[in-house]
Amino acid sequence: MNRTTKLVVILLLVVAAVCSLYIFRASTQTSAQQLQIYQHGTLIQTIDLAHVQEAYTIELKGENGAYNTISIESGRVCISHASCPDQVCVHQGWISDSTLPIVCLPNEVILEITGGGADLDTIAG
Amino acid sequence: MKPVFILPVLTMGLLTGCVTTQTPSASSQIFAMDTVMSLEVYGDGAQAALDNAVSTIYHLEDLWDVTEEDSEVSAINQSQGQPVPISPETATLLDQSKGLSQLTDGALDLTAYFAVSAWGFTTGDYRVPSQSELDALKTQIDYTQLSLNLEEQTATLPDGMRLDFGSVAKGDLGAILSEQLQNQGITSALLYLGGNVQTIGSKPDGSLWRVGIQDPSDPEQAALGVVEVSQKAVVTSGSYQRYFEENGETYWHILDPETAAPARSGLTSVTVIGENGTICDGLSTALFVMGLEDGISFWKQHPELDLDIIWVEESGNVTITSGLETTFQLTEAQSDREVTVIAP
Numbered sequence: 001m002n003r004t005t006k007l008v009v010i011l012l013l014v015v016a017a018v019c020s021l022y023i024f025r026a027s028t029q030t031s032a033q034q035l036q037i038y039q040h041g042t043l044i045q046t047i048d049l050a051h052v053q054e055a056y057t058i059e060l061k062g063e064n065g066a067y068n069t070i071s072i073e074s075g076r077v078c079i080s081h082a083s084c085p086d087q088v089c090v091h092q093g094w095i096s097d098s099t100l101p102i103v104c105l106p107n108e109v110i111l112e113i114t115g116g117g118a119d120l121d122t123i124a125g
Numbered sequence: 126m127k128p129v130f131i132l133p134v135l136t137m138g139l140l141t142g143c144v145t146t147q148t149p150s151a152s153s154q155i156f157a158m159d160t161v162m163s164l165e166v167y168g169d170g171a172q173a174a175l176d177n178a179v180s181t182i183y184h185l186e187d188l189w190d191v192t193e194e195d196s197e198v199s200a201i202n203q204s205q206g207q208p209v210p211i212s213p214e215t216a217t218l219l220d221q222s223k224g225l226s227q228l229t230d231g232a233l234d235l236t237a238y239f240a241v242s243a244w245g246f247t248t249g250d251y252r253v254p255s256q257s258e259l260d261a262l263k264t265q266i267d268y269t270q271l272s273l274n275l276e277e278q279t280a281t282l283p284d285g286m287r288l289d290f291g292s293v294a295k296g297d298l299g300a301i302l303s304e305q306l307q308n309q310g311i312t313s314a315l316l317y318l319g320g321n322v323q324t325i326g327s328k329p330d331g332s333l334w335r336v337g338i339q340d341p342s343d344p345e346q347a348a349l350g351v352v353e354v355s356q357k358a359v360v361t362s363g364s365y366q367r368y369f370e371e372n373g374e375t376y377w378h379i380l381d382p383e384t385a386a387p388a389r390s391g392l393t394s395v396t397v398i399g400e401n402g403t404i405c406d407g408l409s410t411a412l413f414v415m416g417l418e419d420g421i422s423f424w425k426q427h428p429e430l431d432l433d434i435i436w437v438e439e440s441g442n443v444t445i446t447s448g449l450e451t452t453f454q455l456t457e458a459q460s461d462r463e464v465t466v467i468a469p
Contacts, residue, residue: 038154040156041154041155041156085249086249091345092345093345099337099347099348100337100345101154101161101163103161105156105159105160105161108156110154110161112154112163119335119351120335120336120337120348120351121315121328121334121335121336122163122315122317122322122334122336122337123322123336123337123338123339123348124320124321124322124336124337124338124339124359124360124361124396125320125337125338125339125344125361125363125365125366125394125396
């Protein structure tokens with residue numbers, strides 16, 4: 001092998017290593033955060049939270065004037081206003097991973113995030 | 126030169142080729158028993174097993190809902206001292222609960238429903254009963270007055286007393302679902318039953334389930350710690366779960382059967398980890414009522430129960446039993462807390 005061939009081989013090996021590392025990391029990383037919105041037990045919307053460009057809100061209407069205002073930002077979600085008496089869902093604030101979903105029990109609304117790399121499977125309490 | 130060009134492709138293939146085969150799974154979120162439940166079932170037959178689990182939940186909710194007129198618990202409550210026929214599920218639950226009441230010298234008592242509703246914990250119309258009202262209420266709490274006839278499958282409760290399954294229902298549901306799922310060949314599932322956690326086997330990849338324990342001082346945010354389990358129930362009773370404030374005082378839903386008032390034992394939460402959800406649920410309530418010192422003695426006196434316990438005090442200090450020394454750890458944000466390990 002002459003000098004040029006050696007250089008090419010080394011260069012290609014480096015490229016191969018970098019490529020592999022990149023692909024390997026991408027494949028082991030948890031998938032992007034997906035927000036699932038459930039109302040009365042039915043999945044009504046899925047949002048790719050990681051790719052939200054601009055913050056926006058969703059108004060979720062229920063029976064007898066019940067409502068939940070869902071605020072969506074890049075990588076996180078919260079319920080900013082709700083008609084429920086206890087306001088537990090509003091007080092919970094922002095969530096960005098799967099550890100603890102936001103639940104509005106009176107209005108039967110669940111906001112759940114999958115992906116996003118939380119290291120817990122669930123939470124007791 | 127040709128082999129050199131193949132090299133990068135080969136290397137990439139080797140490193141990314143270790144894709145595991147996907148385990149079939151099914152999951153569901155439902156509202157039942159006045160709370161939210163989330164079920165994840167893995168393995169062959171996951172969907173059918175999940176569907177059966179959901180029917181079981183609704184069936185038991187119908188039996189055990191104290192606010193429903195035609196539930197079994199309401200039938201017992203309205204029986205005016207006459208024997209009432211009960212289903213095998215209710216008979217088992219009542220039998221086990223009575224056993225736990227005896228074991229804990231009445232720290233767990235299912236007959237506290239009048240007191241629980243006097244405080245408004247059943248409806249959300251909270252109020253502080255007067256001392257004379259509490260004195261009357263506490264005489265209506267006495268699990269020994271509930272009699273069971275397991276052969277004839279009947280329960281008898283004197284008039285003037287009322288049952289509520291709230292302190293054991295979700296734990297028992299976990300135990301029933303765990304058995305049911307395993308009978309259908311499921312070896313991996315995670316059940317979140319309104320704060321109660323029941324795990325079946327380990328995760329599909331064989332590793333342990335990582336269950337967070339809520340921080341009583343900030344329950345809506347990061348966990349206090351993490352416990353790694355397999356085939357276990359993890360159940361927490363905490364003063365933060367249901368409470369109200371009046372004149373600067375906080376009143377929570379875990380009542381001391383001796384006073385008919387919120388149990389002030391210096392604890393903010395007790396987590397019980399063990400194989401049986403009913404035992405874990407009932408004892409998490411009883412141990413909260415007992416307080417740390419009596420709880421530690423109870424644990425030492427009952428090695429046959431094979432339980433592990435996490436106590437969190439109002440001071441923030443954490444006490445764990447020795448079985449958790451390697452499987453429990455505080456989260457990073459909580460690492461400055463003091464953790465005491467109790468040996469048998």
